[in-house]
Amino acid sequence: MNLLDTINDPNDIKKLNLAQLEKLAQEIRAEILSVVSNNGGHLAPNLGVVELTLAIHSVYSSPIDKIIWDVGHQAYVHKLITGRKGIFLTLRKYNGLSGFPKRSESCHDVFDAGHSSTSISAALGLAKARDLKGDKYEVVAVIGDGAMTGGMAFEALNHAGHLSTDLTVILNDNEMSIAQNVGAMSAYLNRVRIDPFYTKRKEDLEILLKKIPAIGSTMIKVADRLKDSLRYLLVPGMLFEELGFKYFGPVNGHDINELKTVLQNAKHMNKPVLVHVITKKGKGYLPAEENPDKFHGIGPFDIKTGKAYKNDTKPSYTSIFSDTLVKLGEANPKILAFTAAMGEGTGTTSFAERFPKRFFDVGIAEQHAVTMASALALEGFKPFIAIYSTFLQRAYDQIVHDVALQNAPVVFALDRAGIVGEDGPTHHGVFDISYLRHIPNLIIMAPKDENELQHMLYTASVYNGPVAIRYPRGSGLGVQLDDKFQEIPIGKSEVIQNGSDLTLLAVGNMVETAKKVAQMLQDKGTSCTVINTRFIKPLDGELILESIKNTKGIITLEEHVLAGGFGSSVLELLEINGVSKKVVRIGLNDEFVTHGNIDILREAYGLTPEKILEKIEKEFILKETNKFKKIAINLIGRSK
Numbered sequence: 001m002n003l004l005d006t007i008n009d010p011n012d013i014k015k016l017n018l019a020q021l022e023k024l025a026q027e028i029r030a031e032i033l034s035v036v037s038n039n040g041g042h043l044a045p046n047l048g049v050v051e052l053t054l055a056i057h058s059v060y061s062s063p064i065d066k067i068i069w070d071v072g073h074q075a076y077v078h079k080l081i082t083g084r085k086g087i088f089l090t091l092r093k094y095n096g097l098s099g100f101p102k103r104s105e106s107c108h109d110v111f112d113a114g115h116s117s118t119s120i121s122a123a124l125g126l127a128k129a130r131d132l133k134g135d136k137y138e139v140v141a142v143i144g145d146g147a148m149t150g151g152m153a154f155e156a157l158n159h160a161g162h163l164s165t166d167l168t169v170i171l172n173d174n175e176m177s178i179a180q181n182v183g184a185m186s187a188y189l190n191r192v193r194i195d196p197f198y199t200k201r202k203e204d205l206e207i208l209l210k211k212i213p214a215i216g217s218t219m220i221k222v223a224d225r226l227k228d229s230l231r232y233l234l235v236p237g238m239l240f241e242e243l244g245f246k247y248f249g250p251v252n253g254h255d256i257n258e259l260k261t262v263l264q265n266a267k268h269m270n271k272p273v274l275v276h277v278i279t280k281k282g283k284g285y286l287p288a289e290e291n292p293d294k295f296h297g298i299g300p301f302d303i304k305t306g307k308a309y310k311n312d313t314k315p316s317y318t319s320i321f322s323d324t325l326v327k328l329g330e331a332n333p334k335i336l337a338f339t340a341a342m343g344e345g346t347g348t349t350s351f352a353e354r355f356p357k358r359f360f361d362v363g364i365a366e367q368h369a370v371t372m373a374s375a376l377a378l379e380g381f382k383p384f385i386a387i388y389s390t391f392l393q394r395a396y397d398q399i400v401h402d403v404a405l406q407n408a409p410v411v412f413a414l415d416r417a418g419i420v421g422e423d424g425p426t427h428h429g430v431f432d433i434s435y436l437r438h439i440p441n442l443i444i445m446a447p448k449d450e451n452e453l454q455h456m457l458y459t460a461s462v463y464n465g466p467v468a469i470r471y472p473r474g475s476g477l478g479v480q481l482d483d484k485f486q487e488i489p490i491g492k493s494e495v496i497q498n499g500s501d502l503t504l505l506a507v508g509n510m511v512e513t514a515k516k517v518a519q520m521l522q523d524k525g526t527s528c529t530v531i532n533t534r535f536i537k538p539l540d541g542e543l544i545l546e547s548i549k550n551t552k553g554i555i556t557l558e559e560h561v562l563a564g565g566f567g568s569s570v571l572e573l574l575e576i577n578g579v580s581k582k583v584v585r586i587g588l589n590d591e592f593v594t595h596g597n598i599d600i601l602r603e604a605y606g607l608t609p610e611k612i613l614e615k616i617e618k619e620f621i622l623k624e625t626n627k628f629k630k631i632a633i634n635l636i637g638r639s640k
Contacts, residue, residue: 002027003016003020003023003024003027004024004027004028004031004080004085005085007024007080007081007085008083009082009083010057010061010062010081010082010108011061012081013054013057013058013081014057014058016058018256018257021051021054021058021256022256024054025050025051025054025256026284028050028054028077028080028081029047029050029283029284029285031080031085031088032046032047032050032076032077032080033047033284033285033303034303035088035089035091036076036091036298037300037301037302037303038300039089039091039092039093039300039422040092040297040298040299040300040301040422041076041091041092041099041297041298041422042073042074042076042099042296042297043282043285043288043295043296043297043298044281044282044288044292044293044295044296045073045074045144045174045281045296046073046074046075046076046077047281047282047283047284047285047288048074048172048174048253048279048280048281048282048283049074049077049142049172049253049279050077050283050284051253051254051255051256051259051279052142052170052172052253052259052277052279053077053078053081054077054081054256055256055259055260055263056140056142056170056263057078057081057082058256058260059260059263059264059267060138060140060263060267062082062108063107063108063110064137065137065138065139065140066110066111066123066126066137066138066139066140067108067110067140067142068101068110068111068113068119068122068123068126068139068140068141068142069101069113069119069142070113070116070117070118070119070120070141070142070143070144070147070153071100071113071114071115071116071144071147072099072100072101072112072113072114073099073100073297074142074144074172075100075101075109075113076088076091076099078101078108079097079106082106082108082109083106083108084097084105084106092422092423092424092595092596093422093595093596093597094594094595094596094597094600094601094604095594095596096595096596098424098595099422099423099424099595100112100113100114100423100424100426101113110126111126112426113426114423114424114425114426114427115390115391115394115426116144116146116147116150116364117143117147117148117149117150117151117152117153117364118152119141119142119143119147119153119169120141120143120153120156120157120160120169121152121155121156122141123139123140123141123156123160123167123169124156124159124160124163124165124167126139127139127160127165127166127167128163128165131165131166138166138167138168138267139166139167139168140167140168140169140170141167141168141169141170142170142172143169143170143171143172144171144172144173144174145171145172145173145174146341146363146364147364148171149341149362149363149364149365150363150364150365151365151367151368157169157240157243157245157274158243160244160245160272161243161244161245161272162244164244164271164272165271165272166269166270166271166272167272167273168263168266168267168272168273168274168275169245169272169273169274169275170274170275170277171249171274171275171276171277172253172277172279173250173253173276173277173278173279174253174278174279174280174281174292237249237274237276240274244272245272245273245274246266246269246271246272246273246274247273247274247276248262248265248266248273248274248275248276249262249274249275249276249277249278250276250277250278251275251276251277251278252277252278253277253278253279253280254279254280254283259277262275263275281296282295285306286306287305287306288306291306293344294344297345297423312474312475314475314476314477314478315450315475315476315478316473316474316475316476317415317450317453317471317472317473317474317475317476318345318346318347318415318473319347320450320453320454320476320481321346321347321386321413321415321453321457321471322347322348322349322350322351323350323454324453324454324457324458324485325337325347325348325350325351325384325386325413325457326350326351326354327485328457328458328461328485329351329354329355329358330354332382332461333358334380334381334382335358335381335382335383335384335461336358336359336360336373336376336381336382336383336384337351337352337355337358337359337360337383337384337386338359338360338361338362338369338372338373338383338384338385338386338387339359339360339361339362339369339385339386339387340361340362340363340364340365340366340369340387340391341361341362341363341364342386342387342388342391343361345388345415346386346387346388346413346415347386347415348386360372366387366391366392366394366395366398367394367395367397367398369385369387369395370385370395370398370399370402370403370410371398371402373385373403373408373410374398374402374403374406374408374410375402377403377408377409377410378406378408382409382411382461383410383411384411384413384457384460384461385410385411385412385413386413386415387412387413387414387415388414388415388416388427388429389414389415389416389417389418389429389430389431389432389470390416390420390426390427390428390429390431392412392414392432393431393432393435396435399412399436399439399442399466400439403442403466404439404440404441404442404466405441407441407465407466408466409463409464409465409466409467410466410467411457411460411461411466411467411468411469412466412467412468412469413457413469413471414429414432414468414469414470414471415429415471415473416429416472416473417429417432417446417470417471417472417508417559417560418430418470418472418473418508418509418559418560419559419593419598419601419602419605419607420473420598421473421595421596421597421598421601422595422596422597423595424593424594424595424596425592425593425594425595428592428593429470430559430560430561430588430593431560431561432468432470432560433470433536433558433560433564433565433566434560434561434563434564434565435564436468436537437536437537437564437565437569438564441465441466442465442466442467442468442537443460443463443465443466443467443468443490443535443537443538444467444468444469444470444535444536444537445459445460445467445468445469445470445488445534445535445536446469446470446471446507446508446509446533446534446536447469447471447508447534448494448506448508448509448511448512448532448534449476449477449479449511449512450476450477450479450481451479451480451481451482452488452534453469453471453476454481454482454485455482455485455486455487455488456469456488456534457469458485458486458487459487459488459490462487463490470508471508471509472508472509472559473598474598477512488534490535490538491535491538491539491540492534492535492540492543493531493532493533493534493535493539493540493543493544494531494532494534495529495530495531495532495543495547496511496514496515496530496531496532497515497518497528497529497530498529499518499522499526499527499528499529499530499551500527500529500550500551501521501526501527501528501551501552502521502526502527502528502529502551502552502553502554502555502616502620503528503529503531503544503547503548503551503553503554503555504517504518504528504529504530504531504554504555504557505531505533505544505554505555505556505557505566505570506530506531506532506533506556506557506558507532507533507534507536507556507557507558507566508558508559509559510557510558510559510586510607511530511532511557513557513607513608513609513612514530514555514557515530516609517555517557517609517612517613517616518530520609520610520613521613521616528551529547529550529551531543531544531547533566536566536569537569539569539570539573541573541577544570544573545573545577545579548579548581552582552620553581553582553583553584553619553620554570554581554582554583554584555583555584555585555586555612555616556570556583556584556585556586556587557586557587557612558585558586558587559587559588559602559607560587560588561587561588561589561590562585562587562588562589562590563590565585565587566587567583567585567586567587568585570583570585571583571585582619582620584615584616584619584620586606586607586612586615587607588605588607589605593605
């Protein structure tokens with residue numbers, strides 16, 4: 001019998017014995033492997049937390065008890081055993097199961113996630129809400145060792161310890177190995193320190209000592225110092241103890257019985273507890289165990305070989321950035337590269353291998369990366385911060401206060417700008433124009449193709465001020481790359497074609513879409529000017545205003561939210577110059593974009609050439625329509 005088929009609710013987990021839980025763990029791994037190999041997703045993190053998730057749900061009672069998953073990319077096991085196994089095949093598909101916790105999806109998902117280092121703050125908030133309302137439930141935050149590099153996690157730990165709030169933080173450490181002797185010693189210390197009998201006897205002894213006149217309190221302090229000295233020598237939890245947490249660990253994260261024992265004891269401590277769990281990323285699937293970074297987030301792949309299916313041989317924008325950055329670094333020893341724990345994803349690993357002393361992986365600490373880079377820039381270096389568009393949001397104040405205000409020549413290489421696909425609303429890079437465009441001193445560019453990207457990177461490398469370059473996820477157009485870098489004049493757009501009826505102003509990957517729309521309109525008798533704006537800031541106002549003199553209307557195209565986006569900047573340009581002209585803005589409306597295949601999402605949100613054509617035809621009376629109107633009028637006149 002397949003045990004997974006019998007699990008419809010977390011309560012079903014509590015009915016299983018140890019042998020059954022271990023069998024269930026194997027079945028869950030097989031199910032995750034099967035679905036992710038077809039749909040893509042975060043494989044290694046989820047394979048690593050199977051036993052941990054089963055232990056959590058064995059001890060705690062969701063949804064009464066609140067379980068928060070930091071980042072949330074390791075919550076597939078949680079989803080499978082909380083009533084969603086029937087739709088698990090739809091994972092990350094349009095209108096299917098999200099790859100991250102989602103409150104609208106299940107009562108067992110108590111806090112939406114997608115970015116890191118938020119879980120402890122959320123857990124503290126839920127715990128204080130419980131206390132203020134007089135409720136009774138447990139709060140558990142599961143956070144990875146990578147997410148613990150984020151400053152927000154330490155801010156929350158510090159506050160939780162200060163408040164002495166009853167909550168449990170599970171630190172899922174998948175970078176360490178458990179040495180046998182260390183594991184045995186820590187297991188012994190844990191048994192002593194978490195045993196309720198030991199805790200009670202310790203409290204009784206303190207009460208007795210306090211009754212001894214004059215020396216009782218001193219004896220307690222001496223005993224505490226001796227105890228602390230021994231503990232700090234033997235237990236690797238000193239930092240957490242100093243922050244006010246009771247520390248248990250390290251615990252073998254693949255031993256369900258040991259995990260249940262520790263969590264049961266942690267559950268009854270009535271104070272902040274940190275449980276340090278050691279797991280192996282990719283556990284149970286050899287290719288993922290051997291290459292956990294590769295299988296952290298992966299597209300569809302062959303289970304037998306572990307090799308990803310590749311449908312497109314054209315180079316990606318990320319790879320073009322990577323190659324260009326190395327070339328620029330070879331020519332200019334002042335060029336540095338930064339990443340926030342995303343070296344592989346952002347394409348900075350090649351630079352790191354070539355120039356290790358000029359490369360900085362700061363961990364999940366985007367704010368720190370921006371400020372540190374600014375200081376280096378002010379000392380004559382040229383830092384390139386390679387970062388996903390959605391993650392740069394986390395460092396907004398640093399961009400304003402530490403970079404732009406001082407006009408520091410930092411380059412922000414914004415990968416994954418626009419719709420990114422299956423990771424959904426927390427990962428779509430559709431807000432960067434809005435949150436960057438209003439910042440003084442900052443130049444914003446977007447390339448129409450991979451060749452223009454390399455020229456923009458070179459332009460940014462020689463420009464003495466802050467620059468942001470946004471480019472999309474995935475493959476480029478496959479255009480020929482120039483052998484020599486060219487500096488693009490700041491703020492100068494490019495006319496792709498001239499026309500007499502409409503002006504299409506496009507930015508980034510929407511330039512190619514604009515060209516297709518213009519051709520479709522041409523086939524219907526409408527002539528269009530197409531402009532590759534290139535610079536979102538500063539706009540090439542002179543070229544745009546001159547072009548629109550001879551056309552009846554303007555269409556702006558961007559893969560970005562309309563509020564405060566590129567189209568808004570065009571409207572501002574017209575208003576400032578007193579120009580009255582009809583403008584139709586094509587972009588994303590005031591809503592979060594869901595998860596799904598990129599092509600499906602572009603269709604759903606009206607960003608395909610066909611959908612754009614429909615909107616233009618509704619908004620403008622085109623030549624073909626006029627032609628048919630004239631014919632109709634003539635026919636009516638003859639009939640009279």
